[in-house]
Amino acid sequence: MVWQVQMFVQNSLANGRMKPKHRKGVQMRIAFPSHAGIRRSRPLVMPIKWIPPDEPWVKLNTNGAFFEETSKAGGGRIVQDHAGKVLAAFATPLEAHSAFEAEHLVIHHGLVIASEFRLTIWVESDAAQTVRLLNGPDWGPAHLCRIMALLANHKCNFTIRASFIHREGNKPTYLAKMGLNGVDFQRMNGCSLPRHLKAMARLDEMGVPNLRIQEED
Structure with a gap:
């Protein structure tokens, strides 16, 4: 998901729809969860x-x-x-x-x-x-x-x-x-x-x- 946002920002900067001032102070980073999420079982349909x-x-x-x-x-x-x-x-x-x-x-x-x-x-x-x-x-x-x-x-x-x-x-x-x-x-x-x-x-x-x-x- 993060890479999709980065691509959107880069494309917007390239075509002029977004100016550098619009992203001033904004940092792109990934936040990892502190614990593993619980994987729920899904029903199988046959x-x-x-x-x-x-x-x-x-x-x-x-x-x-x-x-x-x-x-x-x-x-x-x-x-x-x-x-x-x-x-x-x-x-x-x-x-x-x-x-x-x-x-x-x-x-x-x-x-x-x-x-x-x-x-x-x-x-x-x-x-x-x-x-x-x-x-x-x-x-x-x-x-x-x-x-x-x-x-x-x-x-x-x-x-x-x-x-x-x-x-x-x-x-x-x-x-x-x-x-x-x-x-x-x-x-x-x-x-x-x-x-x-x-x-x-x-x-x-x-x-x-x-x-x-x-x-x-």
Whole structure:
């Protein structure tokens, strides 16, 4: 900033707009602060975009939830085609003892429904460890063996791929909360979705991303 002021003064003197008497007694110097300023963290904004599957695949987005205080679990899943059209959506309570177990169980139920539309299914979840297990040969912890056996059977019968998506782009997060607080299995389609989910699905069809905001490390 100081050098900019100096350049302004020099240019003004050169073109005659400022006379030497105008800067009489004025000294140009830099004043350094006595202590380092506090650098405040700034939020980082990342666009999260839902990518439709290639035809003839369908995409199954899932989310499982577990509330320790009540030991209740719930899950939600939504099935969409290559154009982003919602083929089916579900919210249901689950018999699970952790969020990790709920994540795997909701994928199993989602694959059963998604297979009504295609046998090529792209699973998408915001649980990174669940995605790694689904893509790999391991079965994970012992308490997941029953569910992993069911998923292994699905992998034999269907063509399955799995990928991670941040929570901000995963619509079933809201359906999982409905399942957590509900008592019955609820099946929906594109017309009967809750209004805010219908709006999210429409934005997906239009290619509009969601925003993920996190504090800078």
